[in-house]
Amino acid sequence: MTMTEALIDLQGISRTYRNGELSTTVLHDLNLQIRQGEFVAIMGASGSGKSTLMHLLGCLDRPTTGRYLLRGQDVASLGRDDLARLRRETFGFIFQSYHLIASASATENVEVPAIYAGLQRLERRERAESLLTGLGLGERLRNKPSQLSGGQQQRVSIARALMNDAQIILADEPTGALDSQSGKDVLALLAQLHSQGKTVIIITHDAEVASHAQRLIEMRDGRILRDSGAVPVAGAPSPDNPENAPSPAAGEHREQAVASTLADAGEAVRMALRALRANVFRTVLTLLGIVIGVASVVVMLAVGNGARQEVIERISSLGTNLLLVRPGAPNTRRSQDGSTNTLMPLDAELAGQLDNVIAAVPEMSGRATLRAGNTDYQTQITATSPALPLARDWPVARGVFLDEEDNRRYAAVTVLGSTVADNLFGAGADPLGEYVLINNVPFQVIGVMAPKGATPWGADQDDVLFVPLNTGSLRLIGQRHLNSITVMIDDLTQAEATQEALRQTLLQAHGGVEDFQIRNMASLLENVADTQNTFTVLLGSIAAISLLVGGIGVMNIMLVNVTERTREIGIRVATGARTRHILQQFIVEALVVSAIGGLLGVAFGLVFAAGLQTLGTAIEFTAGPVLLAFGCAFATGLIFGYMPAHKAANLDPVVALSAD
Ligand code: ADP
Ligand code: MG
Numbered sequence: 001m002t003m004t005e006a007l008i009d010l011q012g013i014s015r016t017y018r019n020g021e022l023s024t025t026v027l028h029d030l031n032l033q034i035r036q037g038e039f040v041a042i043m044g045a046s047g048s049g050k051s052t053l054m055h056l057l058g059c060l061d062r063p064t065t066g067r068y069l070l071r072g073q074d075v076a077s078l079g080r081d082d083l084a085r086l087r088r089e090t091f092g093f094i095f096q097s098y099h100l101i102a103s104a105s106a107t108e109n110v111e112v113p114a115i116y117a118g119l120q121r122l123e124r125r126e127r128a129e130s131l132l133t134g135l136g137l138g139e140r141l142r143n144k145p146s147q148l149s150g151g152q153q154q155r156v157s158i159a160r161a162l163m164n165d166a167q168i169i170l171a172d173e174p175t176g177a178l179d180s181q182s183g184k185d186v187l188a189l190l191a192q193l194h195s196q197g198k199t200v201i202i203i204t205h206d207a208e209v210a211s212h213a214q215r216l217i218e219m220r221d222g223r224i225l226r227d228s229g230a231v232p233v234a235g236a237p238s239p240d241n242p243e244n245a246p247s248p249a250a251g252e253h254r255e256q257a258v259a260s261t262l263a264d265a266g267e268a269v270r271m272a273l274r275a276l277r278a279n280v281f282r283t284v285l286t287l288l289g290i291v292i293g294v295a296s297v298v299v300m301l302a303v304g305n306g307a308r309q310e311v312i313e314r315i316s317s318l319g320t321n322l323l324l325v326r327p328g329a330p331n332t333r334r335s336q337d338g339s340t341n342t343l344m345p346l347d348a349e350l351a352g353q354l355d356n357v358i359a360a361v362p363e364m365s366g367r368a369t370l371r372a373g374n375t376d377y378q379t380q381i382t383a384t385s386p387a388l389p390l391a392r393d394w395p396v397a398r399g400v401f402l403d404e405e406d407n408r409r410y411a412a413v414t415v416l417g418s419t420v421a422d423n424l425f426g427a428g429a430d431p432l433g434e435y436v437l438i439n440n441v442p443f444q445v446i447g448v449m450a451p452k453g454a455t456p457w458g459a460d461q462d463d464v465l466f467v468p469l470n471t472g473s474l475r476l477i478g479q480r481h482l483n484s485i486t487v488m489i490d491d492l493t494q495a496e497a498t499q500e501a502l503r504q505t506l507l508q509a510h511g512g513v514e515d516f517q518i519r520n521m522a523s524l525l526e527n528v529a530d531t532q533n534t535f536t537v538l539l540g541s542i543a544a545i546s547l548l549v550g551g552i553g554v555m556n557i558m559l560v561n562v563t564e565r566t567r568e569i570g571i572r573v574a575t576g577a578r579t580r581h582i583l584q585q586f587i588v589e590a591l592v593v594s595a596i597g598g599l600l601g602v603a604f605g606l607v608f609a610a611g612l613q614t615l616g617t618a619i620e621f622t623a624g625p626v627l628l629a630f631g632c633a634f635a636t637g638l639i640f641g642y643m644p645a646h647k648a649a650n651l652d653p654v655v656a657l658s659a660d
Contacts, residue, residue, distance in 0.1 A: 005072070006033035007168070007199060008057065013066035015052050015222075026052045027222045030066070035230055036167075039194040040201045041210035044219030050203045053219070054172045057201065058091045059083045060574055060653045081578050088117050088576025092161025096173035098153040099571045099657065100145040100160075103278035106132055106152075107141045110159045113575040115267055117164050131159040135189070151182025158189055160575065169193055171202045175209055187212050264581075268588040275561075275589055286557040287597045290636070293547030294601025294629045295608060300543040301625035302609040304536030306618035311532055314455065315525045321492055322391065322521045323499055325351070325485040325506070330517045342515040343482040345469065348385070350505050351487050356498045359387035361486045362469055366477035370465070371437040372424040379420050381438065381465050383472020389449075391488040399432045399447030407468040410475070414438065415447035419462040436465075441475055443467065495522060540625075544632065550597070551636030558590050558644035569648050570656030583649040590641020591634065598633030602626050 015027040026049045034040055044050050055061035056068065059075060068075040070086070078086070092113075093099075100109045110128035119127070129141055135155040145153050154174060161169055171190060175183035191212060194200045204210050218226040276283045327343040351360035364383040369376060386403050389395055396415065406413050414436060416424070425431040431445045452461040473480060489498050499518055506516055562569070569582055606621070613619040 005035075006069075007036045007071060008032070008034040009067075009069040009072075010056075010063075011067040011069070013056065013063045013068060015049075015056060015061070016064045025064075025222065027056075027063070030222075030224060032217070032224065032227075033230075034199065034201065036199055037194075037197055038199055038201075038230060039191070039212075039214045040199075040217060041213035041215070042201065042203045042217045042219060043207065043210045044205065044225075046205055048219045049222040050205075050219060051172055052222075054170055054201075054203055055654050057168075058093055058170045058574070059086050060657070081580075084116075084573070084576055084578040087574060088113055089164055090166055090168055092164070092166030092169045093574050094154070094157050094161050094169065094171040094174045095657075096176040098145070098150075098157045098177075099567070099574070100153055100156055101568050101571060102145055103274060105142050105144055106137060106148065106156045106159075108274075109145070109156055110163055112572065113160060113163045116572075116576045116578070116581055118264070121267075128159065128163065131162055132156065135159055149182070150178050151185060154178060154182065154186055155189070158186070162193070164576070166198070168199045168201065171200070173203055173205070175204070175206070183209070264584070265588070268584050269592060271585060272589040272592040275565075276593065279561075282557055282560075283593065286554055286593050287600065289550030289553035290547070290594055290597025290633050291550075291601040291604060293543070293550035293636075294598050294633045295605035296546050297540065297543035297629035297632065298602055298605025298625055299609050299612070300539035301536065301628075302605075302619045302621055303612065303617060304532075304539040305620035305622060305625070306613075308529065308532035308536060309620045310618040311528055312525065314453075315521070315528055320522045320525060321489050321495075323487040323489060323495075323502060324519045324521065325487060325502070326517050326519070327481065327483070327515065328517060329515055341479075341481040342510065343485060344480065345473075345482060347506055347509060347516075348482065348485045350509055351485055351502055354498065354501055354505060356490050356494050357502075358488045358490050359385075359391045361385050361387045361391045361488070362482045363388075363484045363486065364469065364472055364477055364479065364481070365483050366472075366479075368438050368465075368476060370420070370424060371440075372431075372434065375424050377420065377423050379417075379463055379465055381467055381472060381476055383467050383469045383477060385469055387488075388466065388486075391486050392452075394452055395450045396447045397450040398430070399445070401447055402466060402468050407470050410471050411468060412441060412443045412471060412475070413446045413468065414443040415449060415466040416445055417449050417462040417464040417466075418451040419460055420465050421448045438465070438467070439476055492522070495520060543629075547629070547632050547636060550633075551594075551640040554590055554593060554637055555640035555643060557593075558586060558641055559647070561589070562586060562644045562648040565648075566651060566656045566659035569651050570653050570659065573651075573653040574657060579649045582651075583645045586645030586648045587638065587641045590637040590645070592637075594633045594637025594641075598630040601633065602630055605629070 010030050010032040013027055013030040013032075014025060016023050016025045030053070042050055042053065052061070056063055059070075059078075062076065070090070075083070075086075087093075101112070104112075107125065107128045110132060111124050114124040114127065129138075132138065132141055132155075135158060137152060137155055137159070140148060140152060145156070148156065154177075158174075161171075169190065174186050174190070178186060187209060190200050190202060194214075200213075202209070202213060210216050214231050216226070216228045217224060325343065325347070327340045345362055348360045348362035351357060362385055365380055367378065368381045369378055371377075384402070385407065386401060389401050397418070399415070401415055402413065405411070416431060416436075421429075421431050424436065425434065431448060434445050435442045436445060437443075449462065449466075455461055467476060487498075487502060489495055499520060503514075503518055507514060510516070572582060572585075606626070609619050609621065
């Protein structure tokens with residue numbers, strides 16, 4: 001075997017650290033060849049650059065100058081993902097301080113490199129458990145690192161290094177933190193790996209430890225001081241230990257990657273749940289922000305839509321096929337001056353003769369004092385025509401309504417609104433045929449209206465009493481002019497034309513003076529609906545702001561999370577995670593939090609809104625706001641999770657590993 005066929009070939013390697021102005025050269029012009037199957041110890045005092053060299057060898061770090069050929073290929077020519085693959089498949093790291101993920105069990109720690117290699121879950125678990133069992137940890141599979149001794153933790157990290165069947169084992173002071181017996185066990189394990197054909201490179205400052213290796217390289221101040229030289233590899237390379245370690249073809253890899261994308265996502269969600277469980281209190285706080293945000297969006301929109309629906313229903317109950325004529329010039333408020341005396345009964349008759357008009361109902365109102373038996377009652381009387389029940393879509397519950405004959409005869413008959421009937425005669429009594437004194441004039445009750453309910457502005461429409469127009473005008477109210485004319489139209493599509501015809505007719509009757517105004521219920525409805533929409537949007541915006549605050553909470557927590565788990569990220573990168581894996585992991589964590597928060601928020605929101613509904617608030621449940629709120633929560637997680645995830649994915653692995 002010639003030197004160019006070396007597994008590892010360092011040519012003139014140097015490494016300079018730069019911290020601002022200060023630059024320290026740690027490795028100087030290093031030349032080193034290591035062949036397949038060697039057992040090498042690199043020895044040197046603390047600070048001589050051993051770990052730096054190890055990071056370079058393991059492709060966790062790049063040399064400042066010089067070339068590193070791995071199996072003849074220049075490592076400098078490899079991209080991030082190719083380097084990740086090398087770390088995953090070719091190298092197995094064993095660290096002095098074990099570098100296990102604290103929140104994961106022994107088995108889960110060992111599984112990590114296989115996750116990134118895309119191995120199936122069951123297969124992975126089986127292999128991890130058999131490796132651990134082989135290392136004498138069969139009883140400790142579910143233990144967390146904190147429940148294991150140093151020696152046991154180091155064996156877990158050895159199992160992890162072996163997980164992907166790495167050909168090169170890099171051990172940085174693997175016995176440094178162990179008692180002498182555990183240290184001996186670990187060294188025996190390494191010797192055994194070597195005898196199985198692995199290339200083992202061990203770093204130590206201890207001559208005793210170094211003596212276990214076949215080849216000793218001594219370092220001082222970043223230079224190689226002595227090299228005992230390569231010894232012939234014991235035994236010929238076996239077929240399962242080929243010159244060029246098996247590295248599956250790139251195409252095969254891509255297929256595997258596609259196939260494992262789904263499995264990846266499932267794995268990422270499981271990891272996220274584990275990480276979130278590891279810090280329950282923080283997770284709950286984060287959730288709270290999202291839950292409150294989502295719940296308030298759901299409640300606010302349900303209330304807003306409910307209010308809108310209620311107003312629309314009330315207005316619709318007045319009838320949308322109505323034109324309302326009132327005295328006074330257009331766009332003025334009604335006042336007490338003479339301008340309100342402009343609408344006459346003749347106007348109602350003219351209106352009733354127009355095309356497309358079913359009925360024109362004149363109304364004249366005033367206050368009156370009623371008396372029946374010993375009961376006095378103040379209410380509003382409305383003098384009107386027989387068409388009122390039709391135009392106002394307001395049936396008579398008992399008896400009959402006023403008719404033309406009553407009007408012609410100036411009859412003293414009346415029809416009671418349900419509130420008036422209840423107040424004068426008591427609820428449930430039958431007032432038909434009874435007499436009521438209206439301003440001391442006796443009127444006979446001929447009918448009782450069906451209850452109509454409140455107007456959009458909350459007035460009780462049933463607190464009224466109807467009399468014939470002529471009777472009311474002459475005997476009760478003492479005026480000739482009307483307070484309004486309600487015009488019921490037939491074909492709604494012709495509403496505008498009919499409104500204009502009505503205007504022209506009235507203009508003519510009023511000698512060209514527009515001292516009346518015509519309002520269209522349909523357009524009024526539109527206006528009100530618009531106003532209510534604005535109200536709903538306003539409520540929604542307030543809720544959205546709280547969701548935004550929740551999102552910022554997620555980002556905050558995730559940033560803390562990344563900072564706190566820097567070392568874990570370093571470990572994952574050292575065991576072969578790609579940038580994409582790290583990015584994905586932290587985004588998935590943010591998404592899982594937001595999704596759980598979103599679901600809880602929707603549930604709380606619906607329960608809260610239902611509670612409000614039972615208390616009498618108008619609520620309208622629709623799928624839209626619920627999906628919107630949940631979608632927003634999810635998007636919040638994605639947007640606010642990206643920054644921390646990006647930060648995590650771009651950490652320098654060497655720096656991340658040395659974080660505490
Ligand atoms: P060893 O593992 O042999 O103890 P290291 O390779 O860890 O030595 O470190 C060699 C030298 O490089 C030390 O003097 C150390 O302070 C320095 N060093 C290591 N890492 C950095 C860094 N990121 N920035 C600056 N100096 C560093
Ligand atoms: Mg070191």
